Amino acid sequence: MIKFLDLHKINARFDIPFQEQFKQFLDSGYYILGKQVATFETNFASYCGTKHGIGTSNGLDALILIFKAYKELGLLQDNDEVLVPANTFIASFLAVMHSGLKPVFVEPDLETYNLSLSEIEKQITPNTKAILAVHLYGQIADMQSINTLAKIHGLLVVEDAAQAHGAVYKNNKKAGNLSDVAAFSFYPAKNLGALGDGGAITTNNDALAAVIRKLRNYGSTKKYVHDSIGFNNRLDEIQATFLNIKLPKLDADNEKRREIAKRFISEIKNEKITLPFYDNSKNHVFHLFVVLVEDRTHFTNFLMQNEIETLIHYPVAPHKQEALKDFASLKLPVTELIHKNIVSLPISPVLTEKEITQIIQTINAY
Structure with a gap:
């Protein structure tokens, strides 16, 4: 039988370093937002070509954190419209709705399955404030056209890059560095998969990154001091350990x-x-x-x-x-x-x- 995806065989290639690093993880006694998370955030940001990489609990939480951070910065408000490709995984819609925003379904291009520029233009209204560009199945959306259109209409552009780790656009920039901010998932079946749930956010926006870091950790920038209504959306230290091993491959x-x-x-x-x-x-x-x-x-x-x-x-x-x-x-x-x-x-x-x-x-x- 040819399995659809043999995760055991994929991860067996890393068995020895997994075992070695897991032992170091156990011995460290530091299990939340430790050295491995910090190292992975630096490594993944460098890989994507962005200033900031922020580890999160999963890809859905990464998207929610992005939208919530934009609301905290005053760039989005309740019931603002976000254009979303109609044929994406439901998580793209859940993130918009959990953030108090309104998803607008946009038909895809039948050739690429990604957002159709002509369909985007049809759906823009005075209430439209952002475009969620999904790189479906691992293929980068038409980001040059999307960014140009967004600039004309003053819209934010968010990449859902959960399936596109390492994809390179025609400007030689990678997925995750083609918009204002991007969300990734490291669900085990992804091209870069953890051994459990995990996610990340990449951006070049210092203010946005600071708010996201705060929100993912109970709204706190200093232990037991909470400035915002935050969440517990941190990347696990052990998953960061595995991701650090797998990223070079x-x-x-x-x-x-x-x-x-x-x-x-x-x-x-x-x-x-x-x-x-x-x-x-x-x-x-x-x-x-x-x-x-x-x-x-x-x-x-x-x-x-x-x-x-x-x-x-x-x-x-x-x-x-x-x-x-x-x-x-x-x-x-x-x-x-x-x-x-x-x-x-x-x-x-x-x-x-x-x-x-x-x-x-x-x-x-x-």
């Missing part, structure tokens, strides 16, 4: 994912399968390799019968979720088409050439 792992994607795109020859758009640049790190197929159930059953696991990211569009039932009446045909027909194929840095060939041959035989 990220670029090589991303390159392996791109090599696999190139094989899929060049060798899968089946008219029933629509392959993802890819311009052969480093702007895509293929966190997921997503294809479109008309009869998804038949296709996934066929692959399972041939011992190939698949997943669907995501089977139900956010506006059709019970949690967001207030938006159920929205007409979003592109989003609904995507969610009805997408399938994620196995892709990871530990797939073997034999497994890659088997996936290609099986799909061509479908």
